[in-house]
Amino acid sequence: MATPDFIREIRATAGHQLLLLPGVSAIVFDDEGRVLLGRRVDTGRWSIIGGIPEPGEQPALTAVREVYEETAVRCVAERVVLVQALKPVTYPNGDECQYMDITIRCRAVGGEARVNDDESLDVGWFAVDALPALEEFALFRIKQALTDAPTWFEPTTSE
Numbered sequence: 500m501a502t503p504d505f506i507r508e509i510r511a512t513a514g515h516q517l518l519l520l521p522g523v524s525a526i527v528f529d530d531e532g533r534v535l536l537g538r539r540v541d542t543g544r545w546s547i548i549g550g551i552p553e554p555g556e557q558p559a560l561t562a563v564r565e566v567y568e569e570t571a572v573r574c575v576a577e578r579v580v581l582v583q584a585l586k587p588v589t590y591p592n593g594d595e596c597q598y599m600d601i602t603i604r605c606r607a608v609g610g611e612a613r614v615n616d617d618e619s620l621d622v623g624w625f626a627v628d629a630l631p632a633l634e635e636f637a638l639f640r641i642k643q644a645l646t647d648a649p650t651w652f653e654p655t656t657s658e
Contacts, residue, residue: 502602506518506520508547515592515594515595516595517596518594518597519597519598519599520597521599521601522549522598522599522601523550523600523602524547524549524600524603524640525563525565525576525602525603525605526550526604526644527566528605528606529606529624530607532627533580533625533627534630534641535567535572535612535623535625536554536623536625536637537570537614537617537621537622538621539618540560540620543620544633545630545632545633546633546634546641547602548565548566548569549565549600549655550564550569557642558579558603559603562574562603562605568615568616569614569615569618569619569622570614570619571611571612572607572611572612573607573609573610574607574608575606576603576604577603577606578603579603579604580602581601581643581651581652582602582652583600583652583653584597584598584599584600585636602640602644627645
């Protein structure tokens with residue numbers, strides 16, 4: 500995932516300290532019920548599409564923009580699938596981030612799936628019963644997007 504300019508500017512003064520950042524993941528289905536995936540340059544693995552909102556950008560718009568930027572597929576956002584604070588990560592350069600992921604179910608409305616930027620090695624549509632190897636992060640989001648359940652939140656304990 501390319502680092503947005505506004506985060507580079509923050510890093511210039513914040514150094515490597517932990518930043519809490521928004522993240523948006525898009526689960527895109529086509530009319531055949533297939534899910535759109537991209538094979539990432541940084542890991543070489545298949546995953547769902549996602550990115551970081553620009554300042555002031557609404558999460559649904561981020562999902563639509565990221566899908567098009569990475570895959571050339573046009574889509575519309577349908578609903579929020581889940582909201583989850585992810586575990587902090589430390590990048591090879593020492594930067595620490597923790598993402599608040601908002602996953603949005605989307606419906607493809609046009610375009611042909613293809614690599615459309617420098618973040619993907621490949622993109623493609625996959626039947627949900629014939630997915631390539633995916634991290635649990637992506638599998639859980641696809642599973643949740645397939646249901647009509649309310650937005651999923653990390654379970655809390657009541658006192």
